[in-house]
Amino acid sequence: MPNARALLVSLSLVCASWTSTAAGQGASPDATDPIATARKEYGAGKEAYAAKRFAEAALHFEAAAAIRPHAVTIYTAALAWDAASKPERAADDYSRSLDVAGLDAKQQENARARLTSLEAALGTIIVKGPDGAHVQLEGLSETTVPARLHGPPGAHVLLARFTGDKPAVRKDITLELNQVGNLELKEEVAPPPTDKPKPKPKEDEPPKPTEPPPSEPKAAPAKFPFMKAAGVGAAGLGVGFLVGGTVLGLNALSAKDAYNAGPTQSSFDHANGLATWSTVAFVAGAVFTAGGVALLLIPDSKESSVKAGTGRLQLSPLPGGASLSGAF
DSSP states (O other), rough: OOOOOOOHHHHHHHHHHHHHHHHHHHHOOOTTOHHHHHHHHHHHHHHHHTTOHHHHHHHHHHHHHHHHHHHHHHHHHHHHHHTTTTTTHHHHHHHHHSSSTTHHHOOOOOOOHHHHHHHHSSSSEEEEETTEEEEETTOOOOSSSSEEEEEEEEEEEEEOOSSTTTOEEEEEEEEEEEEEEEEEOOOOOOOOOOOOOOOOOOOOSSSOOOOOOOOOOOOOOOOHHHHHHHHHHHHHHHHHHHHHHHHHHHHHHHHHHHHSSSHHHHHHHHHHHHHHHHHHHHHHHHHHHHHHHHHHHOSSSEEEEETTEEEEEEEEETTTEEEEEEEE
Protein backbone atom coordinates (compact mmCIF):
# COMPACT_ATOMS: atom_id res chain seq x y z
CA MET A 1 0.00 0.00 0.00
CA PRO A 2 1.35 3.45 -0.81
CA ASN A 3 2.49 5.81 1.93
CA ALA A 4 -0.47 7.04 4.06
CA ARG A 5 0.62 10.70 3.86
CA ALA A 6 0.82 10.49 0.07
CA LEU A 7 -2.69 9.05 -0.04
CA LEU A 8 -4.03 11.86 2.15
CA VAL A 9 -2.40 14.48 -0.05
CA SER A 10 -3.81 12.84 -3.19
CA LEU A 11 -7.26 12.64 -1.65
CA SER A 12 -7.15 16.32 -0.68
CA LEU A 13 -6.27 17.30 -4.25
CA VAL A 14 -9.04 15.07 -5.58
CA CYS A 15 -11.59 16.53 -3.19
CA ALA A 16 -10.67 20.05 -4.22
CA SER A 17 -10.93 19.16 -7.91
CA TRP A 18 -14.27 17.41 -7.55
CA THR A 19 -15.74 20.15 -5.35
CA SER A 20 -14.80 22.89 -7.79
CA THR A 21 -16.32 20.91 -10.67
CA ALA A 22 -19.51 20.27 -8.73
CA ALA A 23 -19.78 23.94 -7.73
CA GLY A 24 -19.66 24.91 -11.39
CA GLN A 25 -22.82 22.85 -11.94
CA GLY A 26 -24.77 24.75 -9.29
CA ALA A 27 -26.37 23.40 -6.11
CA SER A 28 -29.81 21.81 -6.20
CA PRO A 29 -31.96 21.29 -3.12
CA ASP A 30 -33.94 18.55 -4.85
CA ALA A 31 -32.92 15.17 -3.38
CA THR A 32 -33.95 13.43 -6.62
CA ASP A 33 -31.48 15.47 -8.66
CA PRO A 34 -28.75 13.06 -9.87
CA ILE A 35 -26.02 15.66 -9.37
CA ALA A 36 -27.18 16.33 -5.82
CA THR A 37 -27.34 12.60 -5.09
CA ALA A 38 -23.85 12.05 -6.49
CA ARG A 39 -22.53 14.95 -4.43
CA LYS A 40 -24.15 13.45 -1.31
CA GLU A 41 -22.53 10.05 -1.97
CA TYR A 42 -19.16 11.73 -2.50
CA GLY A 43 -19.53 13.67 0.75
CA ALA A 44 -20.32 10.46 2.63
CA GLY A 45 -17.21 8.91 1.09
CA LYS A 46 -15.04 11.81 2.29
CA GLU A 47 -16.39 11.42 5.83
CA ALA A 48 -15.76 7.66 5.82
CA TYR A 49 -12.25 8.16 4.45
CA ALA A 50 -11.45 10.72 7.17
CA ALA A 51 -12.62 8.16 9.75
CA LYS A 52 -10.34 5.55 8.08
CA ARG A 53 -13.31 3.43 6.96
CA PHE A 54 -11.65 3.05 3.59
CA ALA A 55 -13.80 0.24 2.12
CA GLU A 56 -17.00 2.12 3.00
CA ALA A 57 -15.54 5.28 1.51
CA ALA A 58 -14.68 3.48 -1.74
CA LEU A 59 -18.24 2.17 -2.09
CA HIS A 60 -19.64 5.69 -1.68
CA PHE A 61 -17.20 7.06 -4.27
CA GLU A 62 -18.16 4.29 -6.72
CA ALA A 63 -21.86 4.97 -6.12
CA ALA A 64 -21.27 8.65 -6.93
CA ALA A 65 -19.41 7.68 -10.11
CA ALA A 66 -22.23 5.33 -11.14
CA ILE A 67 -24.70 8.23 -10.96
CA ARG A 68 -22.41 10.85 -12.47
CA PRO A 69 -19.32 9.32 -14.15
CA HIS A 70 -16.22 11.40 -13.42
CA ALA A 71 -12.55 10.43 -13.67
CA VAL A 72 -11.67 12.16 -10.41
CA THR A 73 -14.43 10.32 -8.52
CA ILE A 74 -13.26 6.94 -9.81
CA TYR A 75 -9.65 7.85 -9.03
CA THR A 76 -10.72 8.73 -5.47
CA ALA A 77 -12.37 5.32 -5.13
CA ALA A 78 -9.10 3.72 -6.28
CA LEU A 79 -7.20 5.60 -3.57
CA ALA A 80 -9.68 4.36 -0.95
CA TRP A 81 -9.44 0.73 -2.12
CA ASP A 82 -5.66 1.09 -2.09
CA ALA A 83 -5.79 2.28 1.53
CA ALA A 84 -8.18 -0.60 2.39
CA SER A 85 -5.61 -3.14 1.07
CA LYS A 86 -7.92 -4.29 -1.74
CA PRO A 87 -5.44 -4.36 -4.64
CA GLU A 88 -7.76 -5.98 -7.20
CA ARG A 89 -10.50 -3.37 -6.69
CA ALA A 90 -7.96 -0.53 -6.58
CA ALA A 91 -6.47 -1.72 -9.88
CA ASP A 92 -9.95 -1.85 -11.46
CA ASP A 93 -10.67 1.77 -10.51
CA TYR A 94 -7.21 3.08 -11.43
CA SER A 95 -7.74 1.55 -14.89
CA ARG A 96 -11.27 3.01 -15.18
CA SER A 97 -10.10 6.48 -14.14
CA LEU A 98 -7.51 6.49 -16.94
CA ASP A 99 -10.21 5.64 -19.49
CA VAL A 100 -12.25 8.75 -18.59
CA ALA A 101 -10.98 12.24 -19.30
CA GLY A 102 -10.61 14.54 -16.32
CA LEU A 103 -7.43 13.63 -14.39
CA ASP A 104 -4.64 16.16 -14.23
CA ALA A 105 -1.08 15.21 -15.15
CA LYS A 106 -0.04 14.28 -11.61
CA GLN A 107 -3.11 12.13 -11.04
CA GLN A 108 -2.58 10.35 -14.36
CA GLU A 109 1.06 9.66 -13.50
CA ASN A 110 0.16 8.26 -10.07
CA ALA A 111 -2.70 6.15 -11.48
CA ARG A 112 -0.46 4.58 -14.14
CA ALA A 113 2.33 3.90 -11.63
CA ARG A 114 0.00 2.27 -9.10
CA LEU A 115 -1.76 0.25 -11.81
CA THR A 116 1.55 -1.12 -13.11
CA SER A 117 2.67 -1.99 -9.58
CA LEU A 118 -0.60 -3.70 -8.65
CA GLU A 119 -0.90 -5.70 -11.89
CA ALA A 120 2.54 -7.22 -11.25
CA ALA A 121 1.00 -9.12 -8.30
CA LEU A 122 -2.41 -9.84 -9.92
CA GLY A 123 -3.94 -11.44 -12.98
CA THR A 124 -5.61 -9.18 -15.56
CA ILE A 125 -8.32 -9.82 -18.15
CA ILE A 126 -9.63 -7.41 -20.78
CA VAL A 127 -13.32 -8.05 -21.51
CA LYS A 128 -15.02 -6.81 -24.67
CA GLY A 129 -18.60 -7.31 -25.78
CA PRO A 130 -21.80 -5.73 -27.14
CA ASP A 131 -22.59 -2.11 -26.29
CA GLY A 132 -24.30 -1.71 -22.92
CA ALA A 133 -23.10 -5.03 -21.49
CA HIS A 134 -22.04 -5.01 -17.83
CA VAL A 135 -19.43 -7.34 -16.32
CA GLN A 136 -18.03 -8.04 -12.87
CA LEU A 137 -15.56 -10.51 -11.42
CA GLU A 138 -16.90 -12.58 -8.50
CA GLY A 139 -19.03 -9.90 -6.89
CA LEU A 140 -16.57 -7.04 -7.32
CA SER A 141 -17.55 -3.68 -8.78
CA GLU A 142 -19.68 -3.90 -11.91
CA THR A 143 -18.64 -1.89 -14.97
CA THR A 144 -19.48 -1.60 -18.65
CA VAL A 145 -17.44 -3.13 -21.44
CA PRO A 146 -14.74 -2.78 -22.56
CA ALA A 147 -13.37 -3.38 -19.06
CA ARG A 148 -9.98 -4.22 -17.56
CA LEU A 149 -10.62 -6.49 -14.55
CA HIS A 150 -8.17 -7.78 -11.96
CA GLY A 151 -8.00 -10.59 -9.42
CA PRO A 152 -5.59 -12.93 -7.63
CA PRO A 153 -4.08 -15.65 -9.84
CA GLY A 154 -6.32 -18.71 -10.13
CA ALA A 155 -9.85 -19.72 -11.10
CA HIS A 156 -12.60 -17.08 -11.09
CA VAL A 157 -16.20 -16.60 -12.24
CA LEU A 158 -17.14 -13.74 -14.57
CA LEU A 159 -20.76 -12.51 -14.54
CA ALA A 160 -22.03 -10.67 -17.62
CA ARG A 161 -25.37 -8.87 -18.11
CA PHE A 162 -26.68 -7.75 -21.49
CA THR A 163 -29.26 -5.13 -22.39
CA GLY A 164 -32.94 -6.00 -22.50
CA ASP A 165 -34.42 -9.11 -20.91
CA LYS A 166 -31.56 -11.38 -21.89
CA PRO A 167 -30.42 -13.72 -19.09
CA ALA A 168 -27.13 -13.16 -17.30
CA VAL A 169 -24.15 -15.28 -18.37
CA ARG A 170 -21.58 -16.87 -16.04
CA LYS A 171 -18.17 -17.84 -17.41
CA ASP A 172 -15.32 -19.69 -15.70
CA ILE A 173 -11.97 -18.01 -16.31
CA THR A 174 -8.41 -18.44 -15.07
CA LEU A 175 -6.12 -15.50 -14.25
CA GLU A 176 -2.34 -15.87 -14.39
CA LEU A 177 0.16 -13.87 -12.37
CA ASN A 178 1.33 -10.68 -14.13
CA GLN A 179 -0.40 -11.79 -17.35
CA VAL A 180 -3.13 -10.06 -19.37
CA GLY A 181 -5.85 -12.21 -20.95
CA ASN A 182 -8.61 -11.30 -23.39
CA LEU A 183 -12.27 -12.33 -23.53
CA GLU A 184 -14.85 -11.49 -26.18
CA LEU A 185 -18.49 -11.76 -25.05
CA LYS A 186 -21.16 -12.55 -27.62
CA GLU A 187 -24.91 -12.66 -27.22
CA GLU A 188 -26.36 -16.03 -28.19
CA VAL A 189 -29.23 -15.54 -30.61
CA ALA A 190 -31.55 -18.45 -31.37
CA PRO A 191 -31.85 -19.18 -35.12
CA PRO A 192 -35.24 -18.29 -36.60
CA PRO A 193 -37.55 -21.26 -37.26
CA THR A 194 -37.55 -22.50 -40.83
CA ASP A 195 -40.88 -23.62 -42.24
CA LYS A 196 -40.50 -26.06 -45.11
CA PRO A 197 -43.17 -25.63 -47.80
CA LYS A 198 -45.52 -28.57 -48.09
CA PRO A 199 -45.42 -30.36 -51.47
CA LYS A 200 -48.47 -29.63 -53.60
CA PRO A 201 -50.36 -32.58 -55.12
CA LYS A 202 -50.13 -32.99 -58.86
CA GLU A 203 -53.14 -31.49 -60.61
CA ASP A 204 -53.07 -33.83 -63.63
CA GLU A 205 -53.38 -36.98 -61.53
CA PRO A 206 -56.37 -37.29 -59.21
CA PRO A 207 -55.58 -38.76 -55.86
CA LYS A 208 -56.08 -42.51 -55.72
CA PRO A 209 -58.58 -43.80 -53.20
CA THR A 210 -56.96 -45.70 -50.45
CA GLU A 211 -58.62 -48.49 -48.56
CA PRO A 212 -58.41 -48.27 -44.83
CA PRO A 213 -56.35 -51.04 -43.24
CA PRO A 214 -58.28 -53.78 -41.51
CA SER A 215 -59.14 -52.79 -38.01
CA GLU A 216 -57.53 -54.76 -35.28
CA PRO A 217 -59.11 -55.27 -31.93
CA LYS A 218 -57.81 -52.69 -29.55
CA ALA A 219 -56.57 -53.79 -26.24
CA ALA A 220 -58.12 -52.10 -23.28
CA PRO A 221 -55.83 -49.31 -22.06
CA ALA A 222 -54.03 -50.15 -18.89
CA LYS A 223 -55.32 -48.25 -15.93
CA PHE A 224 -52.75 -46.03 -14.34
CA PRO A 225 -53.18 -46.11 -10.56
CA PHE A 226 -54.34 -42.87 -9.02
CA MET A 227 -51.58 -42.88 -6.40
CA LYS A 228 -48.90 -43.26 -9.12
CA ALA A 229 -50.40 -40.41 -11.13
CA ALA A 230 -50.51 -38.20 -8.05
CA GLY A 231 -46.90 -39.12 -7.26
CA VAL A 232 -45.70 -38.21 -10.75
CA GLY A 233 -47.56 -34.88 -10.59
CA ALA A 234 -46.22 -34.00 -7.14
CA ALA A 235 -42.63 -34.91 -8.10
CA GLY A 236 -42.86 -32.83 -11.27
CA LEU A 237 -44.21 -29.86 -9.32
CA GLY A 238 -41.37 -30.27 -6.80
CA VAL A 239 -38.76 -30.23 -9.56
CA GLY A 240 -40.38 -27.08 -10.95
CA PHE A 241 -40.12 -25.39 -7.56
CA LEU A 242 -36.44 -26.43 -7.26
CA VAL A 243 -35.66 -24.97 -10.68
CA GLY A 244 -37.51 -21.78 -9.76
CA GLY A 245 -35.58 -21.59 -6.49
CA THR A 246 -32.31 -21.89 -8.40
CA VAL A 247 -33.26 -19.05 -10.77
CA LEU A 248 -34.37 -16.87 -7.86
CA GLY A 249 -31.12 -17.68 -6.03
CA LEU A 250 -29.03 -16.52 -8.99
CA ASN A 251 -31.07 -13.32 -9.23
CA ALA A 252 -30.63 -12.81 -5.46
CA LEU A 253 -26.85 -13.08 -5.85
CA SER A 254 -26.94 -10.54 -8.68
CA ALA A 255 -29.11 -8.21 -6.57
CA LYS A 256 -26.74 -8.59 -3.64
CA ASP A 257 -23.82 -7.65 -5.87
CA ALA A 258 -25.75 -4.58 -7.04
CA TYR A 259 -26.37 -3.63 -3.40
CA ASN A 260 -22.68 -4.04 -2.56
CA ALA A 261 -21.76 -1.76 -5.47
CA GLY A 262 -24.27 0.92 -4.48
CA PRO A 263 -25.97 0.26 -1.13
CA THR A 264 -29.49 1.65 -0.99
CA GLN A 265 -32.63 0.66 0.91
CA SER A 266 -34.46 -0.29 -2.28
CA SER A 267 -31.62 -2.50 -3.53
CA PHE A 268 -31.37 -4.13 -0.06
CA ASP A 269 -35.14 -4.84 -0.01
CA HIS A 270 -34.97 -6.23 -3.54
CA ALA A 271 -32.04 -8.55 -2.75
CA ASN A 272 -33.63 -9.66 0.55
CA GLY A 273 -36.98 -10.37 -1.14
CA LEU A 274 -35.34 -12.50 -3.86
CA ALA A 275 -33.41 -14.48 -1.24
CA THR A 276 -36.62 -15.11 0.75
CA TRP A 277 -38.57 -16.33 -2.29
CA SER A 278 -35.64 -18.51 -3.31
CA THR A 279 -35.72 -20.21 0.12
CA VAL A 280 -39.53 -20.67 -0.08
CA ALA A 281 -39.20 -22.24 -3.55
CA PHE A 282 -36.49 -24.67 -2.39
CA VAL A 283 -38.54 -25.74 0.66
CA ALA A 284 -41.71 -26.23 -1.44
CA GLY A 285 -39.70 -28.14 -4.07
CA ALA A 286 -38.25 -30.48 -1.44
CA VAL A 287 -41.69 -31.14 0.11
CA PHE A 288 -43.44 -31.86 -3.21
CA THR A 289 -40.57 -33.99 -4.52
CA ALA A 290 -40.42 -36.07 -1.34
CA GLY A 291 -44.21 -36.49 -1.33
CA GLY A 292 -44.24 -37.54 -4.98
CA VAL A 293 -41.51 -40.14 -4.43
CA ALA A 294 -43.39 -41.50 -1.41
CA LEU A 295 -46.58 -41.88 -3.47
CA LEU A 296 -44.70 -43.67 -6.24
CA LEU A 297 -43.26 -46.17 -3.74
CA ILE A 298 -46.69 -47.20 -2.40
CA PRO A 299 -47.45 -50.77 -3.69
CA ASP A 300 -50.33 -51.23 -6.14
CA SER A 301 -52.03 -54.12 -4.33
CA LYS A 302 -54.29 -53.48 -1.39
CA GLU A 303 -52.49 -56.06 0.71
CA SER A 304 -48.75 -56.38 1.22
CA SER A 305 -47.01 -59.34 2.72
CA VAL A 306 -43.43 -59.81 3.81
CA LYS A 307 -41.88 -63.24 4.10
CA ALA A 308 -38.73 -63.86 6.13
CA GLY A 309 -37.48 -67.39 6.80
CA THR A 310 -40.50 -69.51 7.77
CA GLY A 311 -42.62 -66.59 9.05
CA ARG A 312 -45.21 -64.41 7.34
CA LEU A 313 -46.33 -60.81 8.03
CA GLN A 314 -49.77 -59.75 6.77
CA LEU A 315 -50.80 -56.04 6.48
CA SER A 316 -54.59 -55.79 6.20
CA PRO A 317 -56.54 -52.55 5.78
CA LEU A 318 -59.26 -51.86 8.34
CA PRO A 319 -61.91 -49.14 8.44
CA GLY A 320 -60.14 -47.40 11.30
CA GLY A 321 -56.54 -48.00 10.20
CA ALA A 322 -54.46 -51.15 9.55
CA SER A 323 -53.59 -54.28 11.53
CA LEU A 324 -50.34 -56.25 11.41
CA SER A 325 -50.54 -59.99 12.03
CA GLY A 326 -48.34 -63.00 11.37
CA ALA A 327 -46.25 -65.76 12.87
CA PHE A 328 -42.55 -66.58 12.93
